[in-house]
Amino acid sequence: MKTDVVIIGGGPAGTATALYLEKEGIPSVIVEKDEFPRYHIGESLTGECGKCLRTLGFADEMKQYEHPVKRGVKVYGPNGKNAFYVPVMTRSDEGELAVSSTWSMPRDAFDKMMMDKAIARGATLVKGRATAPILNENGGVRGVEVRTADDKNIRIEAEVVVDASGPATFLSNKGVAGKKSRGNYSRQIAVFSQVKNAIRDEGPTRGDTLIFFQKKNHWSWFIPLDDGTVSVGVTVPSDYFLSKNESKHDFLVRELHEVNPEIKRRIPEVVLTEEARAISNYSYHIKEFTGDGFLCVGDSHRFIDPIFSFGVYFGIKEGEFSAKAIKAYLDGETRGLANPFADYQRQSEVGQDVIQALIDAFWNEPLAFAFFAHSRYKDDFVDMFAGRIYTDEESPGLVAMKKIAAGAMAKMDSESEFAGATAVAAA
Amino acid sequence: MSIEATVEQFIRTEILFEDVSVDLASDRNLISSGILDSLALLRLIEFIESTFNISLSEEDIDANKFQSIGRIKELVGGYQS
Ligand SMILES: Cc1cc2nc3c(=O)[nH]c(=O)nc-3n(C[C@H](O)[C@H](O)[C@H](O)COP(=O)(O)OP(=O)(O)OC[C@H]3O[C@@H](n4cnc5c(N)ncnc54)[C@H](O)[C@@H]3O)c2cc1C
Numbered sequence: 164m165k166t167d168v169v170i171i172g173g174g175p176a177g178t179a180t181a182l183y184l185e186k187e188g189i190p191s192v193i194v195e196k197d198e199f200p201r202y203h204i205g206e207s208l209t210g211e212c213g214k215c216l217r218t219l220g221f222a223d224e225m226k227q228y229e230h231p232v233k234r235g236v237k238v239y240g241p242n243g244k245n246a247f248y249v250p251v252m253t254r255s256d257e258g259e260l261a262v263s264s265t266w267s268m269p270r271d272a273f274d275k276m277m278m279d280k281a282i283a284r285g286a287t288l289v290k291g292r293a294t295a296p297i298l299n300e301n302g303g304v305r306g307v308e309v310r311t312a313d314d315k316n317i318r319i320e321a322e323v324v325v326d327a328s329g330p331a332t333f334l335s336n337k338g339v340a341g342k343k344s345r346g347n348y349s350r351q352i353a354v355f356s357q358v359k360n361a362i363r364d365e366g367p368t369r370g371d372t373l374i375f376f377q378k379k380n381h382w383s384w385f386i387p388l389d390d391g392t393v394s395v396g397v398t399v400p401s402d403y404f405l406s407k408n409e410s411k412h413d414f415l416v417r418e419l420h421e422v423n424p425e426i427k428r429r430i431p432e433v434v435l436t437e438e439a440r441a442i443s444n445y446s447y448h449i450k451e452f453t454g455d456g457f458l459c460v461g462d463s464h465r466f467i468d469p470i471f472s473f474g475v476y477f478g479i480k481e482g483e484f485s486a487k488a489i490k491a492y493l494d495g496e497t498r499g500l501a502n503p504f505a506d507y508q509r510q511s512e513v514g515q516d517v518i519q520a521l522i523d524a525f526w527n528e529p530l531a532f533a534f535f536a537h538s539r540y541k542d543d544f545v546d547m548f549a550g551r552i553y554t555d556e557e558s559p560g561l562v563a564m565k566k567i568a569a570g571a572m573a574k575m576d577s578e579s580e581f582a583g584a585t586a587v588a589a590a
Numbered sequence: 591m592s593i594e595a596t597v598e599q600f601i602r603t604e605i606l607f608e609d610v611s612v613d614l615a616s617d618r619n620l621i622s623s624g625i626l627d628s629l630a631l632l633r634l635i636e637f638i639e640s641t642f643n644i645s646l647s648e649e650d651i652d653a654n655k656f657q658s659i660g661r662i663k664e665l666v667g668g669y670q671s
Contacts, residue, residue: 240627240628240629242627244627244629529628530628530631530632530651530652530653531648531651531652533628533632534632534635534636534651537632538632538635538636563648566648567648570648570649
């Protein structure tokens, strides 16, 4: 089989890439190992992600499915009081902030909707698992070998290979993309499921995402999935989870009543209506994720931390950027460059780095973070939370936030070096 | 009014809602005593910036610097000199 572009993985990053390519008139082949619909975590979307979905023509479908409308995120402090609220806001062409909304939804239906649309608009789905990249004599990537769902080995030759395999990080594992390094939140575990009897807000904030904070790296989420169902999860240090010596189910049920008084009030009796699942060590970073004939989008190259719901947005936005880069390549504009996708890589990292700093500042300098977000740089923070993070010109709020994040990380590094030196001295 | 008196008055009226029984001695730890929770601390910082017409640097937005009325006086004094 021969194609211009082959995409490994049919999650939001993969199908968004196919949809944006189709807008450029470029057909693609998607290889997906799982039968859709299938369960996936990652259900709350940022404001700009909602905008991407409208641009891709999904507004009517999102309404038909009656996915909860998210108008903001409420973050509750440890005592259960309403610590702060970040409304979803958009910017007009004149640069004015205006009230807006996005969605949260179950990923089985959402990912299938995106996949069906990609196929309807001309993408070809190959059901099967990518097993190895096809390399030319210079090490350039020119396609992928696939074990199909009906147990055949096929070769898909392509000018460009897009890795959208999510946490499987296919091209990094095959030694084509760079090595995976640990992210700042890699010693964490998330345990999650769904409940049906939760107390939601009444009125316009009924679909909002809620975050309940206990202490550093110990928090929980509450994400409406439909009229009755709410996704709930607890994120804690892995050591803490192990020390409890409980099943995932029992751990989650107990934690939901201990992590914060407000989530306990909202779920008076915890009855899980889905299997309790867990993901650990989810934070990683692959620094070189483009090269001759390939690029990675979404989780296949970086995942920071779930706290501010950026994963799906990164996947979709990078899908948009990658389609432009692929078009330029196929048109011959960047062909012959050692790395034709270097600009795409830089652009993607600009946005990821903003969110990295946002999360580092939030966890390590909570007071300064809250003061900036609430008061001094309110509008700049509204922009960052929405996902307007791909600007080369940094806002004053972003500059100040990067400064406190860098200060906090340097302090942590020197503390751990100190701890390391002390341990060596003691040995 | 002195810096100390201004801050004390704000805490007394806006945070303690006129509760006169609470001791606000200048070395009393406002944070460990629970007088200032994180939200109250934010309101206090906003009040200090607008009342004394100063803009605190990033490093100074640190709970330790607002630990007591005495510390706050030192902090604000540093910006006014
Ligand atoms: C605890 C937790 C909570 C989260 N909450 C949120 C949230 O609220 N909002 C949000 O936006 N994000 C959230 N995320 C992140 C979100 O889940 C991901 O960022 C998002 O799913 C990434 O999309 P993707 O398309 O890159 O990868 P995925 O959605 O993982 O899709 C990858 C696809 O590739 C397929 N695949 C993998 N290997 C192969 C192969 N070899 N051959 C063929 N197919 C293959 C897989 O089957 C899968 O369908 C959360 C993450 C975690 C860990």
